[in-house]
């Protein structure tokens with residue numbers, strides 16, 4: 001499958017989740033990659049500006065769960081998933097434990 005636009009969205013306070021998503025992206029070899037850093041203050045998980053063909057969302061595991069900031073971003077995104085993605089785009093979710 002050839003991907004034109006891939007979006008890597010990650011909540012990654014110490015950078016490992018981002019590195020893992022970048023490695024996955026290398027394997028996918030899309031024409032273009034956009035990055036959404038969810039660790040930045042005020043960041044939102046939202047793809048309605050420019051629809052990627054594939055989005056990979058990565059969150060780490062801290063103390064047995066996704067950190068509350070990341071979980072809240074994910075909840076808000078999932079509440080609007082079908083509204084934001086009427087064409088049924090592909091989303092992949094990765095939780096890092098490395």
Ligand SMILES: Cc1cc2nc3c(=O)[nH]c(=O)nc-3n(C[C@H](O)[C@H](O)[C@H](O)COP(=O)(O)O)c2cc1C
Pocket residue numbers: 011012013014015016017018059060061062063064065096097098
């Ligand atoms: C304080 C702390 C708590 C962690 N708790 C867990 C855990 O409960 N389970 C787990 O599998 N990994 C745990 N980890 C490992 C992290 O999930 C792993 O290092 C992750 O890749 C960090 O992601 P990030 O570099 O993108 O922030 C913990 C790491 C830290 C620093």
